[in-house]
Amino acid sequence: MRHVLPRLLLALSLFGPLPAWAADEADGASVRTVIERQLDAFARDDAAGAYAHAAPVIREAFPTDGVFMSxxxxxxxxxxxxxxxxxxxxxxxxxxxxxxxxxxxxxAGEDWLAVYTMEKQPDGTWQISGCRLERVASQAA
Structure with a gap:
């Protein structure tokens, strides 16, 4: 038993971070992609494309892409x-x-912070389950 800890520490130092860290990075990249795609769909007035990234909780509240876009x-x-x-x-x-x-x-050139909540779906994909907007105070003196 007393030999296990030094071996574990040696393995960690040789092989770097545990695989869970890589999964977190992959999830972050997936989340950014979903948000990018929805913002691109909004820019094109593509209601179906934007709605496709909405989580079930959003789809329940806004049952069609037209209602969602409005x-x-x-x-x-x-x-x-x-x-x-x-x-x-x-x-x-x-x-x-x-x-x-x-x-x-x-x-209009105003700055905002959009805080998206993301929900992982049973198939492993991420969808947007909410967004709150906060106006960012002007930096001008």
Whole structure:
């Protein structure tokens, strides 16, 4: 038993991070891809394409792509017509979901933080289960 710990430490030092770390990176990349695709669909007014990335909880609340798109136009104009965006923090949520922060510049040049909640589906894909917008205070003095 006393020889197990040194061997484990040696294995970790030789082989680097455990495989779970790689899975986290893969999940982060998948989450960013889903958000990118939805933002691209909004830019093209592709309701079906944008709706395809909505998790079941969103589909229950907004039962058609048209109803969903109308809600986004009215309630999330910075997301609907983002001029620019960049990804910020990704964090794990209790219960297994992820939260991805995205910096957005809207059509008027205003800065926002869109915080997406992501839900992993039974098939292993990620879908968007929510988004909250926060206006970013101006940096001008």
């Amino acid at each position: 809600m986004v136009r009215r309630g999330y104009p910075p997301v609907y017509r983002a001029r620019r965006h960049s990804f910020a923090d990704l964090r794990e949520l209790p219960g297994g979901g992820l939260e991805q922060s995205v910096r957005i510049e809207d059509e």
